[in-house]
Amino acid sequence: MNFGKQPGWLELPEREWAPFTSSSLQYGAGKVAAAHSCLGKVPSEIRGVWAHGWTPDFFCDIDPLYAFGDSLEKDQIAFVGTKCLERYLVVNGYPAKAIGLPIAYLPDRKYRRKERSLLVMPTHSLDYTKHSWKFDEYAQQISEIKKDFDEVWACIHTSCIKNGYWVRQFQECGIPVIEGVHANDRNSLERIRALASQFEFITTNGFGSHIAYGSAFGAKVSIFGKFSEFRTEDYSNCPFFQTYPGMLERAQKLNSPIFLKSQLHGFFSHPREAEERVEWGLEGIPIGIKDTFNTADLPTQMGSPLWKNFTPGNDARVVYEARRTGGLVAGKTVTAEFAVHALNETLNPHDITRTPGTSSSGSAVAISLGIVPVALGSQTAGSIIRPASFCGVYGFKPSFGTIARTGTLKTTDSLDTLGFFTASPKDIRLVFDQLRVRGRDYPYVHRYLDNNERAKRDVYDFNNPRIGFARTYTWSQANGYAREAIEKFCHGLSSMGCRISDMELPAEFEEVHQLHSDIYNFSLAYYFKQESISHEKISSIMKVLIDKGNKIPFSRYQKALQLQEKLCKEFDQLASEFDVILSLSTAGSAPLRHIEEDSDPSLLWNFLHLPAASAPVFKCPAGLPFGLQIFARRFNDYRILDFLEKFSESSIFPVSPTKIA
Numbered sequence: 001m002n003f004g005k006q007p008g009w010l011e012l013p014e015r016e017w018a019p020f021t022s023s024s025l026q027y028g029a030g031k032v033a034a035a036h037s038c039l040g041k042v043p044s045e046i047r048g049v050w051a052h053g054w055t056p057d058f059f060c061d062i063d064p065l066y067a068f069g070d071s072l073e074k075d076q077i078a079f080v081g082t083k084c085l086e087r088y089l090v091v092n093g094y095p096a097k098a099i100g101l102p103i104a105y106l107p108d109r110k111y112r113r114k115e116r117s118l119l120v121m122p123t124h125s126l127d128y129t130k131h132s133w134k135f136d137e138y139a140q141q142i143s144e145i146k147k148d149f150d151e152v153w154a155c156i157h158t159s160c161i162k163n164g165y166w167v168r169q170f171q172e173c174g175i176p177v178i179e180g181v182h183a184n185d186r187n188s189l190e191r192i193r194a195l196a197s198q199f200e201f202i203t204t205n206g207f208g209s210h211i212a213y214g215s216a217f218g219a220k221v222s223i224f225g226k227f228s229e230f231r232t233e234d235y236s237n238c239p240f241f242q243t244y245p246g247m248l249e250r251a252q253k254l255n256s257p258i259f260l261k262s263q264l265h266g267f268f269s270h271p272r273e274a275e276e277r278v279e280w281g282l283e284g285i286p287i288g289i290k291d292t293f294n295t296a297d298l299p300t301q302m303g304s305p306l307w308k309n310f311t312p313g314n315d316a317r318v319v320y321e322a323r324r325t326g327g328l329v330a331g332k333t334v335t336a337e338f339a340v341h342a343l344n345e346t347l348n349p350h351d352i353t354r355t356p357g358t359s360s361s362g363s364a365v366a367i368s369l370g371i372v373p374v375a376l377g378s379q380t381a382g383s384i385i386r387p388a389s390f391c392g393v394y395g396f397k398p399s400f401g402t403i404a405r406t407g408t409l410k411t412t413d414s415l416d417t418l419g420f421f422t423a424s425p426k427d428i429r430l431v432f433d434q435l436r437v438r439g440r441d442y443p444y445v446h447r448y449l450d451n452n453e454r455a456k457r458d459v460y461d462f463n464n465p466r467i468g469f470a471r472t473y474t475w476s477q478a479n480g481y482a483r484e485a486i487e488k489f490c491h492g493l494s495s496m497g498c499r500i501s502d503m504e505l506p507a508e509f510e511e512v513h514q515l516h517s518d519i520y521n522f523s524l525a526y527y528f529k530q531e532s533i534s535h536e537k538i539s540s541i542m543k544v545l546i547d548k549g550n551k552i553p554f555s556r557y558q559k560a561l562q563l564q565e566k567l568c569k570e571f572d573q574l575a576s577e578f579d580v581i582l583s584l585s586t587a588g589s590a591p592l593r594h595i596e597e598d599s600d601p602s603l604l605w606n607f608l609h610l611p612a613a614s615a616p617v618f619k620c621p622a623g624l625p626f627g628l629q630i631f632a633r634r635f636n637d638y639r640i641l642d643f644l645e646k647f648s649e650s651s652i653f654p655v656s657p658t659k660i661a
Contacts, residue, residue: 123206123228124157230255283326288375316407333362342539357387382602390590392625392658400609448635479588525549585627
């Protein structure tokens, strides 16, 4: 069938036709699994069942077979999208594991979204179902709202094309058609993502996975117009319902507009009024959890044999928030001993002779290797920024106090900060919005992040931010190639017309590394007093730090805390003339595993409670990655995210981790 040319701005993957031989291989799910498992080709069979489609939790009230499909068997594990569905299947006697949907494992790829564009995705049939939907009426309703958009296209599923549905009606209304996905196309999941990532708005007239997929990739999704009713007679030839006839009436109830409005109320709107659904942001996304965060269903060893097989019996607050918004705990990531300095078994994927960055390095490596798209970490000095820099991924350490630390290992009260790693800059905002604290119980966060009081009185031009460049007192310890790289980067921004100027720190800030050491070592000696008794089971470096801490008088510790508070306030004033500030993440690429890292600015910004991100921008002469650090005044977290998103669109920031040679 001739659909004419697709819009010139729309980028879609080539078709890759291969008849699927099991349900787990449909729509390219097998290709995703093979790529993620580093297999050279797609297998003809997959042990277990991994369905491509979205099954919302409210479908768990009907029957396990309907919730997951007739391919479900009690002798095969079902890999499912959500923890709720996992529990439901297990209770009903089916082995199951929540790992997320196949689409969540696609390798990261950048697309540009077309403003004021609408993609219409009407309900689709199956090859063997016959429907009497109001095709002409729905197409006419869409035609009447074309004036509200610059471009309107209809995406029609291949089963509907085969059955003669929708195409003629839309074309007669002057709405061009794009062919949708096909079960035998191994690039179908990428095709869905490409469409959802390039159209600003998506609308439909019935229930389907495209509601979740469109939301997950940032489109503004709505359910609008003449609803395509689920009629029992339409499915008389459906093999599934012929085998299980008792489910047909229950399925009809779940697919009725009355029921769906009760579950998906916010989606029923005019397409122009549709909103991004950030609360769906982590639905089905696998997340790596640093092994210093409590997890109810997995041990938390904290990198020490002293705590081997310890199960806390609860989730850390941040893990709870990740699960609450639909995220899946994929597993625990290896950490340095007690999140301090002693390396464990984690290797740097770019060069195994080099350090991956100690404390949160397991999470950074999990992103670099594509094991998960999001991984949690923590930072007391540089344990997010440094591993992100050395492993070539994005790391984000938000303002001190914006992500709750309850249920995580405590090393230092005034320094410990939680954050995370991602593969792409666009994911940072999504994850931060799900994990951070909100409300009046957190007065500073409520004032500066929830209500954004500072933005109301500051002059902030998103399109032309005020950029600072801070060399700091650690500049002399940076490698020459690193100094040259960041200066060249800043010059490039200036040549693009950006407002950029040097930021000079007063001499008193040169005390920060020593003040940090006093606070840190004193705290380690206090919090790990019991562990230090078992001398044979803690590392030599941990012993040294605890011994140093035991020699620090309490008065010196108190003075260091007072100076920290003073410097935080002074820096806040110094930084008020900038929207974002740039520095090196580390002194260069990763040193050898047995070599201590040179001093860098990451400890300085953490000490001052600032938000900071490391972007995988640079490479050393040997080809190893190191990062650019973007930071800002405390609670100006969203200005960092604005900056990253704005300049990733112009390819200044990469959209994926540094490739492993």
